Amino acid sequence: MTSQIPQPAGWPFIGNVLDIVTSFSCESFHRLAQQHGEIYQLNLLGRKLILVSSHALVDELSDDKRFKKAVGGALMEARDLLHDGLFTAFNHEANWAVAHRLLSPSFRTSAVQQTFDGMREICADLVGKWMQNDDRAPIDLTIDFTRLALDTIAYCTMSYRMNSFATDEPPRFSEAMSAFLRECNGRANRPYLLNILMRGRNAAYCSNIEYMRGVAKAIIAERQCGVRKGQQDLLHALINGRDPKTKGGLSDSEIADNVLTFLLAGHETTSATMSFAIYYLIKYPDVLRKLQAEIYAVVGDQSIEYEDLARLHYLTAVLRETLRLQPPAFVRVVYSVEDTTVAGGKYAIAAGSGIALLIRETQRDPAVWGTDANEFCPERMMNGRFERLPPNAWQPFGYGARGCIGKNFSWQEMKLVLCTLVQQFDLALADPAYELELSQAMTIKPKNLSIRALPKRRKWC
Numbered sequence: 001m002t003s004q005i006p007q008p009a010g011w012p013f014i015g016n017v018l019d020i021v022t023s024f025s026c027e028s029f030h031r032l033a034q035q036h037g038e039i040y041q042l043n044l045l046g047r048k049l050i051l052v053s054s055h056a057l058v059d060e061l062s063d064d065k066r067f068k069k070a071v072g073g074a075l076m077e078a079r080d081l082l083h084d085g086l087f088t089a090f091n092h093e094a095n096w097a098v099a100h101r102l103l104s105p106s107f108r109t110s111a112v113q114q115t116f117d118g119m120r121e122i123c124a125d126l127v128g129k130w131m132q133n134d135d136r137a138p139i140d141l142t143i144d145f146t147r148l149a150l151d152t153i154a155y156c157t158m159s160y161r162m163n164s165f166a167t168d169e170p171p172r173f174s175e176a177m178s179a180f181l182r183e184c185n186g187r188a189n190r191p192y193l194l195n196i197l198m199r200g201r202n203a204a205y206c207s208n209i210e211y212m213r214g215v216a217k218a219i220i221a222e223r224q225c226g227v228r229k230g231q232q233d234l235l236h237a238l239i240n241g242r243d244p245k246t247k248g249g250l251s252d253s254e255i256a257d258n259v260l261t262f263l264l265a266g267h268e269t270t271s272a273t274m275s276f277a278i279y280y281l282i283k284y285p286d287v288l289r290k291l292q293a294e295i296y297a298v299v300g301d302q303s304i305e306y307e308d309l310a311r312l313h314y315l316t317a318v319l320r321e322t323l324r325l326q327p328p329a330f331v332r333v334v335y336s337v338e339d340t341t342v343a344g345g346k347y348a349i350a351a352g353s354g355i356a357l358l359i360r361e362t363q364r365d366p367a368v369w370g371t372d373a374n375e376f377c378p379e380r381m382m383n384g385r386f387e388r389l390p391p392n393a394w395q396p397f398g399y400g401a402r403g404c405i406g407k408n409f410s411w412q413e414m415k416l417v418l419c420t421l422v423q424q425f426d427l428a429l430a431d432p433a434y435e436l437e438l439s440q441a442m443t444i445k446p447k448n449l450s451i452r453a454l455p456k457r458r459k460w461c
Contacts, residue, residue, distance in 0.1 A: 002341060002345065002346060002347055002348040003346050003347060005039055005040060005041045005050060005347050006036040006037060006039070006040045006041070007036075007040060007041045007042065007043070008032065008035070008036065008040070008042070010043050013045075014045060015042065015043030015044055015045060015046065016042040016043050016044060017044055017045060017189075019032065019042065020042070020044070020189065022185065022186060022189035022190070023182075023185070023186070023440065024438070024440050025185075025189070025440065026330050026331070026360065026438060026440050026444055027438070029051060029053075029331065029356070029358055029361070030358075030360070030361060032051070033051070033053040033358060033361050037053075038052060038053055038054035038056070038057055039051070039052045039053075039054075039057060039342075039343070039347060044189075045191060047354075048353065048354070049354050049355075049356060050349065050353055050354065050355045050356070051355070051356045051358060052355060052356070052357055052358065052362075053358040053361035053362060053365075054361075054362065054365055054367070055362050055365040055367060055368045055390065055392070055393050056343070056367070057342060057343060058357050058359070058362045058392055058395070059390065059391055059392040059393075060342050060343070061334060061342065061355060061357055062357075062391075062392045062395070062399045062400070064399075064400045064401060065337070066336065066337055066338075066340060067334040067335065067336055067337065067355065068091050068334060068335055068337060069091060069332070069333070069334055069402040070333040070334055070335040070354050070355075071088055071089070071090050072188075072333060072354060073188040073189075073333065074181070074184040074185045074187075074188040074442050075087075075088055075184075075333075075442075076088075076188065077183075077184035077185075077187045077188050078180075078181070078184050078442070080184075080205075080209060081180060081209050081212060081213070081260060082257050082260055082261050082264070083253070083254075083257045084096060084254075084257065085099070085254075085257035085258045085260065085261035086099050086100060086103070086258060086261050086405065087261045087264070087265055088261070091402075094246075095250070095254055095257075097245075098243045098245075098246060098248065098250065099238075099250065099254070099258055100401075100405065101243050101244060101245060102237050102238065102241040102242075102243060102249075102250070103234060103237055103238070103241075103258070103405060104405065105237070106157070106233070106234045106237050107405050107406055107407075107408055107409055108408070109408055112408045112409050112412055113306055113412075115156035115157070115409065115412070116306045116412065116416070118152070118155050118156040119152055119156055119412065119413050119416050119417075120303070120304075120416060120420075121155070122148060122151045122152045122155055122156075123148065123152075123416060123417050123420050125148075125151065125165040126144060126147070126148045126165065126417070126421075127420060127421075127424060128165075129144070129165055130144075130421075130425060130453045130455070131455055133453065136452055136454065138430035138450035138451070138452060139430075139450060139451050139452065139453055140449075140450055141275050141278060141279075141446070141449045141450065141451050142271065142272070142275045142439075142445055142446055142449060143170050145270075145271035145272075145274045145275050146164075146170070146171065146174045146267060146271045147164035147165055147170075147171055147174075148164075148271065148274075148417065149266065149267035149268075149270040149271040149274075149413070150162055150164055150171055150173065150174055150263065150266075150267040150271075151163070151164050151165070152266075152267075152270075152413055153262060153263060153266030153267050153270075153409075154219070154263065156233075156409075157233055157234035157235065157262060157266070157409075158219055158223075158233060158234060158235040158259065159223075159231045159233055159235065160219045160222065160235075172211075173211075173212065173215055173263070174267070176208040176211050176212055177208075177212065177263070177264055177268070178441060179204065179208055180205065180208045180209065180212070181264075181268070181441035181442040181443075182441045183201060183204070183205045183208075184441075184442060185440070185441055185442060186201075187205075212260055212263075213256060213260070215263075216256040216259040216260050216263075217252075217256060219235070219259055220235070220239065220252065220255055220256060220259065223235055223236070223239060224239065234262065235259070238250060238255045238258055238259065239255060262406070265404070265406065266406055266409070266410070268328065268442075268443055268445075269328040269329060269410070269443055270410045270413060270414060271445070272326075272328040272443060272444065272445035272446070273319070273322060273323060273326075273328060273410075273414060274414055274417060274418060275445055275446045275449060276322050276325075276326040276328075276445075276446060277318060277319060277322040277414070277418055278418075278421070278427060278451065279436055279446055279449060280318070280321075280322055280325075280376045281318070281422070281427065282427055282428060282429055282451065283376070283429075284376055287318065287376070287378060288422070288427075290314055290378075291314055291315060291318060291422055292422060292423075294312060294313070294314045294315065295312070295315070295419055295422055295423050298311045298312055299419065299423060301423070304416060304419050304420060304423075308419070309412065309415050309416070312415060312419060313382070314378065314382070315415055315418060315419060316381070316415070317378035317379070317381035317382050317386075318378045318418070319411070319414055319415065319418070320378070320381040320386060320394070321376055321377060321378045321380065321381055322376075323394075323396035324363045324364075324369075324381075324394060324396070325360075325363070325364070325374075325376060326360070326444065327359050327360055327363065327395075327396035328396075328443040328444055328445060329359065329396065329398065329443055330358070330359055330360040330443070330444050331356050331357065331358055331359060331360070332356075332357050332359060332395075332398060332399070333354055333355065333356050333357070334354075334355050334357065335352055335353060335354050335355065336349045336350065336351055336352060336353045336355065337351065338351045339351050357395075359395050359396065360444075362393075362395070363393070363394060363395070363396070365393075368389070368390060368393045369393075421453070424455065424456060425453040425454060425455060425456065426453070426454045426455075426456060427451055427452070427453055428451060428452045428454075429450070429451055429452075430450035430451055430452055431450065434448070434449070434450075436449075437449075
């Protein structure tokens with residue numbers, strides 16, 4: 001005998017729509033999980049969605065044979081731009097597998113290592129900007145990290161200079177992408193007919209798509225015309241690669257889909273994670289001092305080298321703990337391949353049911369992380385404790401075949417940047433009373449986070 005999955009009381013026709021703040025569903029999901037426990041379901045205009053928030057259930061649902069990645073909601077809307085690129089492809093679409101086989105070699109550790117000097121070059125642009133901030137004006141951290149991450153992914157994987165630090169204005173591409181993602185989230189949570197009637201929003205949505213497709217086409221055309229033709233990077237693999245299985249390649253449109261996929265995925269989550277990490281380092285001065293001591297011992301006052309990364313163990317722990325508390329991709333959605341039950345047969349789930357795995361909640365489950373699960377404590381990731389975690393307790397990069405292909409790239413970039421900034425600047429909140437707020441599009445990032453970065457007169461003083 002199975003039990004009914006808990007569900008908030010709803011309204012006729014609209015169900016639980018009013019329980020969700022569409023612009024900030026992350027907080028709504030958290031509130032409902034606190035009220036209804038590790039599993040609950042919602043009726044959203046007749047569409048049922050099951051949500052789970054405990055490690056035990058997420059672990060059970062992390063089974064590619066029983067539960068597959070679902071492309072729905074905001075991801076479905078994002079297909080208007082990305083089509084069947086790596087991030088938004090349906091599981092049955094052939095181009096996902098072709099692109100994955102073509103690109104996997106570009107993200108092996110040895111290949112990512114070759115991008116280190118390029119990453120350091122872009123990081124120097126950020127450092128130069130902060131060094132010139134003589135008036136100690138507040139720095140909008142998320143905007144500067146967006147510049148950094150966007151320039152890094154474009155330069156290090158496509159040999160294309162975005163030059164986002166050349167102007168004080170936020171990068172136009174990032175602004176277009178952010179507006180697009182916010183609208184994807186909005187469209188996914190509005191009735192279909194209402195979306196049709198919102199002519200102004202639709203015009204802006206289409207304009208942003210057209211602009212971003214234009215940027216992708218320009219990047220591809222520059223390479224195809226012979227500019228930097230010899231570069232053996234991700235763009236080279238997209239344009240010239242041949243799938244070892246099918247012997248085929250990608251069309252120009254499919255190449256553009258994946259260029260845009262990496263420009264999106266390669267900057268949105270990385271910039272958010274670095275922003276969260278700086279916030280926690282400032283709020284926890286003891287952690288910052290420990291990290292400074294490690295960087296001094298490993299790097300000193302020299303430029304960081306690739307070989308230093310593996311020796312920065314406490315920095316690794318800081319990033320792991322940051323991603324535990326604030327995974328930018330705070331939810332992933334799967335669907336049930338067939339009729340099944342979960343939680344030892346307690347709950348029945350019909351074939352095709354959508355299930356949202358609330359990763360941000362799971363990674364704070366006291367059953368795994370203890371009574372201080374909401375506290376920032378990098379030590380919980382040290383001395384073998386991370387390696388001894390239960391399976392699927394830490395999932396900021398997704399899971400299985402559809403997990404993040406660019407994890408090694410992002411990890412290298414974040415360690416390089418954070419090491420450099422902690423080494424060269426004294427960091428403080430612009431408003432000492434600031435408490436973390438979240439902004440949500442398809443992912444989450446800090447809202448209204450401004451800092452002051454003062455160049456160290458003498459490093460390590």
